[in-house]
Amino acid sequence: MKHQVNKAVFLDRDGVINEVKTKRVKFVNRPDELYLLQGVPEAIKKLNDAGYKVFVVTNQGGVGLGYMTEDELNIIHEHMAKELAKQGAQITEIMACTHAPHENCYCRKPNPQMILDLIEDYDIDIMKSYMIGDREPDIEAGNAAGIKSLMVVDTTPEAYKCFKDLSEAVDWILEDEKA
Template identity: 80%
Template structure:
């Protein structure tokens, strides 16, 4: 079985609702948060599969197309790979927030599909998110769910950014 880290995108990997960008609706709006590439690279070196699981309701709401979202994700993966940080797969729910689909977090279908497709051991895996729906999705499948930027009582642990969370993951894995 494989170990994995599931990362939310907006607020964990890239800026959102910042001074530079409100939402990432085109690749030019993608600004990586400090230390993200290095943190992902450390996880790669430790043998983790890295999955990005993201709600992208802007597609369902008409703010961008599926093709534009794919372009953003390819750009993100390419730029991270230049720094030695590799993403195994990116999965996005493109339904609008009001469609109540199973894949949109806090639903856990994206996680369940990746767990099944990659034979992931949930006991050796982690989820890192920045909002309550991320934590709820991870908890629903039994993964240690870590919160960055914000705090949440149901998060296993809370950190100020992905770099801090990754340092803790690497230590926790040794325990």
């Protein structure tokens, strides 16, 4: 077995990177509905600067349900990556499950397949990697992939630790790495 060399942070999108179910936006179906949460670009840049690969793993059942096309989703993700890059934050890759929630596909979180595929593709060391989500399926997917799973916004006993937002979680990761 080859030695895994890269460390990574896997981020859920809605509720971790951008607003969802707020006064301004219910769901993100167009680029102009994507509002980055406060501190997100800075937090991702801190991870980049510390040598982490940053991935987005997101369930986007709106495609499977017909609320948007896969091309429209790609445009939203390109817009998000550009907005983050304006502030020096880089996303290594964005992976989305576009199946409808009821399709019981293998890639939709809480299944860990998106994370496992990225671990394989990028030679990721799971012992030095984290999943950050805002819902139980995110935490379950990270746990199933064998990585520390951190919850933001809400709390759950399934999570390794819980934080108020991405910035707080990233600061903890950078301290945890030194331990």
